[in-house]
Amino acid sequence: MxxxxxxxxxxxxxxxxxxxxxxxxxxxxxxxxxxxxxxxxxxxxxxxxAPADPDELLPEVLATPADARGAAVVRMVLRVWDGPARPAILALVRSAVNHEWSAKLLREFLLAKIIRRVVGSIDMPVEERDVRGALVASQLIGMVMTRYVLQLEPLASASPDELVAAVGPTVQRYLTGDVDLPG
Amino acid sequence: MxxxxxxxxxxxxxxxxxxxxxxxxxxxxxxxxxxxxxxxxxxxxxxxxAPADPDELLPEVLATPADARGAAVVRMVLRVWDGPARPAILALVRSAVNHEWSAKLLREFLLAKIIRRVVGSIDMPVEERDVRGALVASQLIGMVMTRYVLQLEPLASASPDELVAAVGPTVQRYLTGDVDLPG
DNA sequence: GTCTATACGTGGATAGAC
DNA sequence: GTCTATCCACGTATAGAC
CATH class of the missing domain: 1.10.10.60 (Homeodomain-like)
Known part of the structure; x- marks a missing residue:
């Protein structure tokens, strides 16, 4: 039900x-x-x-070396979306776009459960954490929207490995690379 | 009205x-x-x-040297979103998430009016065009969703210049850089 | 052309029988 | 606990008076 x-x-x-x-x-x-x-x-x-708890996959990500963290994060996201949890997250995303209370839900979920813990696992100045985290989120959200919601080809049909190879480096740069940071 | x-x-x-x-x-x-x-x-x-015609801003982007195209695209997107057209595009995006016919509209608008023309202006193998274009779209869509829809800080309050500096290089890499391409 | 009145459907929520 | 019946609010759309 x-x-x-x-x-x-x-x-x-x-x-x-x-x-x-x-x-x-x-x-x-x-x-x-x-x-x-x-x-x-x-x-x-x-x-x-219910299925919004990524506690099972995160440790695996955090176990990867810091210079491969970008690819690992992308892979985790794709694995979640290509798994049985997709309907739940898709529902959350869909309604987050139209309802502020739902957007707040997604925002805080992203912040507390994902971003903070991923960037928190990497050594960096405190003031950089939120910015780098948000940048990572922007690329991941974009990938997800393009692939699963908008279904823009050829991204929608690409294999997870191909996506990891293409956008992993971007996330890696946001995490540990040389970025001109706001603020 | x-x-x-x-x-x-x-x-x-x-x-x-x-x-x-x-x-x-x-x-x-x-x-x-x-x-x-x-x-x-x-x-x-x-x-x-009505306001979905970027014909005025695109030439300016295409006039920039190819190695600064990434920053120029990001700047164009931000200028459009921070201008009077925001309500219209926001409406399109909002409904594209929940209605397939509207998603198709946005998809084809992105493809025909933006992506094709931006990547088309750069010299690259034909089979790379769609992939690089979609990757660019993924980062731009993500930035827009994060900043204007989800309103995740500190991206939501960052200045255009700061954003251009941070995500410009990503777009640039997708356009002309070294990317492991699907297919 | 502009507005009043209303038809018609839909959807969330509740009361109460069994 | 489960279902029938119903209430009520809202939203699109139309018909027709002025």
Whole structure:
């Protein structure tokens, strides 16, 4: 049932997905959804919050040498997106674009769970952490949007290895390279 | 009146923006909107299609030397987004995330009007054009999403010059640099 | 041309029977 | 716990008076 919700939110966005349709795909009564989750917001949160924990993949990334961290991060992102968690994250991204509260959710998730920990694992001046982290995020978000949301070819059909080879160096530069930093 | 529509679409997305609200902000009758534009889709197209012509800024970019093209592209993008066209593009982006037909619109706009012409102005093997173009798009889209949609700090508050300095080199590498290319 | 009134559908949410 | 029935708000779109 959460699976149906995730799929619907991922496919049609928060507004487009109706509780009725979700209930129909899950072969249950619409009233049941309310009974279990209360409001639509809560259902959404339950649907996206579950698989949003990257704690299993991050250690692997942090175990790579610092000068290969860029490629490792890109590979992790692709692995998550090409795995079973895609509907949940896609749903989160889709609604983050149209709802501020959801954008805040994604923002803080990115910051606390990903960016801080990736850049935090690398030795650099404190004042550079946030900027480098945001730059990394910009390239990763762009890659994800282009490949999975906008589906712009040939990026959409490229293999993970090819993508890692192409955008890994960019992330690496943002992490440890020579960057003209704001501020 | 188109201005009100643009603002509403940009702020609340295609679904969230109601013709009633648009008409209210524009101080006209909702029925008038239908009378002029017919359906909501047509109104949307009219609102976003107008300022979507970058023909004025592109020549300036193409006039820069090839090894400074990356920075020039980034600067152009920022200039457009920080200018009066922002609501229109923001509206297009917002709805492109949730509606396939709108995504297609944005995709083809990017391809035909921007990417093809920027990479087309640089001497490179034909089979590299699409890939390099898509990579450029991925970084630009990411920058825009991070800064204007997600509003992740400190990128959201950085000055254009700072951004050009930081992400310009990335775009430059995608355009003319040494990249491990898919395919 | 401009506005009033309204049809028509949809979707979230609730009450209450079983 | 599960489902039927229904309420209510909102949004698109149209018909028709002025």
């Amino acid at each position: 959460l699976a149906a919700a995730r799929a619907a939110f991922a496919e049609r966005g928060f507004d487009g997905a109706s509780i009725r349709a979700i209930a129909a795909t899950a072969d249950v009564d619409p009233a049941l959804v309310h009974h279990y989750f209360g409001t639509k917001d809560k259902l959404f949160l339950a649907a996206v919050a | 188109l201005a009100a529509a643009r603002a509403a679409f940009a702020e609340r997305g295609f679904d969230g923006a109601s013709i009633r609200a648009i008409a209210a902000t524009a101080d006209v009758d909702p029925a008038l909107v239908h009378h002029y534009f017919g359906t909501k889709d047509k109104l949307f197209l009219a609102a976003v299609a």
